[in-house]
Amino acid sequence: MTITGPDIAATRATERTTPVERVPVRCVDSDVHPMPRRGEMIDYIPEPWRSKYFKSHRVGESIFYDAPDYAHSYAMRVDAFPPDGEFACSDPDLALKQLILDAGSDIAILEPTHGEMRLPEATSAFCTATNLWLANHWLDPHNNWHERWRGSICVAIEDPKGAVAEIEKWAEHPYMVQVLIKAEPRPSWGDPMYDPVWAAATKHDITVSCHLSRGQFETLPIPPVGFPSYNHDFMVSYSLLAANQVMSLIFDGVFDRFPTLRIVFVEHAFTWILPLMWRMDAIYEARKQWLDIKRKPSEYVKDHIKFTTQPLDYPEDKTELTRAFEWMECEKILLYSSDYPHWTFDDPRWLVKHLPEHARDAIMFRNGIETYKLPDTVPALEGQTRVF
Numbered sequence: 151m152t153i154t155g156p157d158i159a160a161t162r163a164t165e166r167t168t169p170v171e172r173v174p175v176r177c178v179d180s181d182v183h184p185m186p187r188r189g190e191m192i193d194y195i196p197e198p199w200r201s202k203y204f205k206s207h208r209v210g211e212s213i214f215y216d217a218p219d220y221a222h223s224y225a226m227r228v229d230a231f232p233p234d235g236e237f238a239c240s241d242p243d244l245a246l247k248q249l250i251l252d253a254g255s256d257i258a259i260l261e262p263t264h265g266e267m268r269l270p271e272a273t274s275a276f277c278t279a280t281n282l283w284l285a286n287h288w289l290d291p292h293n294n295w296h297e298r299w300r301g302s303i304c305v306a307i308e309d310p311k312g313a314v315a316e317i318e319k320w321a322e323h324p325y326m327v328q329v330l331i332k333a334e335p336r337p338s339w340g341d342p343m344y345d346p347v348w349a350a351a352t353k354h355d356i357t358v359s360c361h362l363s364r365g366q367f368e369t370l371p372i373p374p375v376g377f378p379s380y381n382h383d384f385m386v387s388y389s390l391l392a393a394n395q396v397m398s399l400i401f402d403g404v405f406d407r408f409p410t411l412r413i414v415f416v417e418h419a420f421t422w423i424l425p426l427m428w429r430m431d432a433i434y435e436a437r438k439q440w441l442d443i444k445r446k447p448s449e450y451v452k453d454h455i456k457f458t459t460q461p462l463d464y465p466e467d468k469t470e471l472t473r474a475f476e477w478m479e480c481e482k483i484l485l486y487s488s489d490y491p492h493w494t495f496d497d498p499r500w501l502v503k504h505l506p507e508h509a510r511d512a513i514m515f516r517n518g519i520e521t522y523k524l525p526d527t528v529p530a531l532e533g534q535t536r537v538f
Contacts, residue, residue, distance in 0.1 A: 169530050171529070172527040175519060176537055178256065178485070178486065179257070179258040184239050184240070184242070185238065186287070187240045192205070194278070199276075225493050225494075227490070227492070227493060230245075242287070242288055250531065253488070254534065259359075260288055261359070261361050262304060264304050266363050270309040273306035274313070277304040285301065285323065289325040296528075296529055297528055297529050300328075301323070302326070303317055303321070304316070305317065310343060311346070313329075313331075313346075313350075314346050317347070317354065326356075328358065329358045329359070330361060332365070333391050334391070338394060355410065357523075359415075361417055371388060388418050389418055396423070396426065399413065406443060414521065415455070417487070421463045427448040428448075451483065452479060455483065458486070459484055460489040462496060468504075472506060482517075502537055
C-alpha cells in the first residue's frame with residue numbers, strides 16, 4: 151500500500167477481505183483511466199512487436215496537446231499523482247480513496263488510454279498487452295478486493311481478426327464488462343469488414359464503447375477541411391467524428407444486422423445528438439423509400455446508443471441545458487462519467503445537481519447497470535460518500 155493515515159482505514163489496508171454486507175449501487179462511473187507504472191507494460195507486449203516496434207521507436211511530446219497545466223501535471227488532477235512519483239491513477243488504492251470513498255462512485259468502468267499506432271498489428275499488440283496488464287494489476291483479487299473496478303477489453307477495430315481473438319479471450323472474465331475501440335480508423339463502422347467484431351460482441355452480450363484517441367499522423371481524427379492545429383480544435387472535432395460514426399451505424403444497417411448491439415460514445419460530448427437526430431429523421435421521412443433501414447434513425451439512437459455525461463456542455467443559461475436534456479430524452483441515452491483523473495473531472499455530487507430530477511436515477515446508475523450488466527449491489531465500504 152502506498153497510502154497511509156487514519157483517513158484511509160476504510161480501504162482495509164491491512165486486511166483485503168471483501169465485506170459481506172452489501173449496499174445498493176447508486177453511482178456507476180463509465181469513464182476512469184488507469185495508468186501503468188513505469189516499466190509495467192512492456193513485458194506484456196507480445197513479440198516481435200515489443201522489440202521491433204515499441205522498443206525501437208522514439209517517444210516524443212505531441213505539440214497539439216495544450217490542455218491547461220499540461221507542462222506541470224499532464225492535464226491530470228494534481229492530487230491524483232501518488233506519493234511515489236508515479237503517474238496519475240497508477241495506484242489503485244489512491245484511486246479507490248479519491249473516486250469511490252471520497253467522491254461516491256460505486257462502480258467504475260476502467261478505460262486504459264491506449265492510442266492508435268500507424269500499423270494495425272502494432273495497435274493490436276498493444277491492446278493484447280493492455281488487457282493482460284489491466285487484469286493483473288487492477289482486476290486481480292489483491293486490487294479489486296472491494297469489487298468496485300470493472301475492465302475494458304481493448305481491441306484494435308482496424309484489425310478485426312485480432313479484435314475478435316481478444317474478445318473471445320476475455321469476454322467471460324468476471325470483471326470485463328465492455329469492448330473498447332477507437333473511432334479514428336477508416337473506413338467508418340458501417341463497413342462489413344467490422345461485422346466480425348460486432349458479431350463477437352453480440353455473441354457474448356457485451357457492450358462496445360468508443361473512447362476518443364489522438365493517434366499519430368493519419369490516425370488522428372481529420373475533419374473535412376484537414377488537420378486541426380491545437381488541442382481545443384481536436385476536442386471539438388471529436389464530436390464530428392462521433393456523429394459520422396453514428397450515421398454510418400444507422401444508415402449502413404449495422405443495428406439491423408446486429409439487433410442486440412449496444413454502443414457507448416465516451417467523452418465525445420452529447421448535446422449534438424439532438425439536432426443530428428432531427429436531421430436524420432427529416433432525411434429518412436423524405437427518402438425512406440430508397441433506404442434499407444427499418445425504423446426512424448432517432449429510434450436506433452435511443453435503443454442502441456448511449457453517451458457519457460463528461461464533457462458536459464454547460465451554457466450560461468441553465469434552462470437551455472435543461473430543455474436540451476428533455477428534448478433528447480436524456481434518461482434513455484446518457485451515462486454518468488467523471489473522466490478521473492483528468493483535470494476535466496466531473497464529481498458525481500456536482501453533476502447530479504444539474505440533471506433533471508426525473509432522470510437522475512437513470513443517468514447516475516440505472517443505465518450503467520443495464521448497459522454493462524452490472525450487479526445492483528456492491529460490498530459496503532466503511533466511510534464511503536454516498537451520492538444519493
